[in-house]
Amino acid sequence: MPSAEELKQRIETAIPGAQADVQGADGVHFEAVVTSPAFAGKTRLEQHRMVMDVFAGELGGAIHALSLKTATP
Amino acid sequence: MSEQTENPIRDAIADAIRDNDVLLFMKGTPDAPACGFSARAVAALQATGSPFAAVDILPDPRIRQELSGLSGWPTIPQLFVDGELVGGSDIILEMYESGELHEALGVEPPADAPEPEAPEPKAPERAAAPPLSIENRLG
Numbered sequence: 001m002p003s004a005e006e007l008k009q010r011i012e013t014a015i016p017g018a019q020a021d022v023q024g025a026d027g028v029h030f031e032a033v034v035t036s037p038a039f040a041g042k043t044r045l046e047q048h049r050m051v052m053d054v055f056a057g058e059l060g061g062a063i064h065a066l067s068l069k070t071a072t073p
Numbered sequence: 074m075s076e077q078t079e080n081p082i083r084d085a086i087a088d089a090i091r092d093n094d095v096l097l098f099m100k101g102t103p104d105a106p107a108c109g110f111s112a113r114a115v116a117a118l119q120a121t122g123s124p125f126a127a128v129d130i131l132p133d134p135r136i137r138q139e140l141s142g143l144s145g146w147p148t149i150p151q152l153f154v155d156g157e158l159v160g161g162s163d164i165i166l167e168m169y170e171s172g173e174l175h176e177a178l179g180v181e182p183p184a185d186a187p188e189p190e191a192p193e194p195k196a197p198e199r200a201a202a203p204p205l206s207i208e209n210r211l212g
Contacts, residue, residue, distance in 0.1 A: 044167065045158065
């Protein structure tokens with residue numbers, strides 16, 4: 001079962017300059033606020049896609065839900 | 074079970090996206106959403122006053138599989154406007170709160186507080202379409 005800390009690490013490793021604040025005490029439903037300069041010039045859809053791509057294949061599976069907010073610093 | 078050579082579900086999904094200006098793929102129906110994320114997406118859409126069509130992805134697991142294959146978006150709900158993926162529930166809600174959703178749907182944004190209080194659309198409202206049913210379109 002993934003932990004919020006694990007999700008945070010994976011997001012921050014995968015997206016350049018990203019800072020992630022991830023909550024998800026039950027281990028299946030998570031909420032993440034992700035800030036990264038790499039989001040600059042991208043639409044919200046593209047920004048969310050970048051984060052969801054980190055967990056390709058796991059969303060809807062091991063990670064039941066990942067609620068996202070993205071921003072540039 | 075003789076559907077190996079074709080992909081009628083993907084075709085039906087693509088047709089539905091093309092044929093409906095505003096289309097929400099969701100779990101359950103607008104009247105009875107089966108998931109909190111779908112429920113919030115429906116509430117935001119209804120609050121704009123814009124008519125929208127909805128497809129319940131639950132009756133057949135292949136609907137979700139094919140939809141995500143088509144859209145490249147892994148989760149449900151998914152909102153399409155004019156044939157383009159707008160996003161999932163987080164994006165729908167953020168856009169609702171900022172007024173962008175009204176803009177995307179071509180309805181007047183609320184003058185002040187974006188409370189979900191039956192706004193008055195300028196254009197005459199089209200009758201709300203009943204939920205689409207992909208599997209019924211295969212017959």
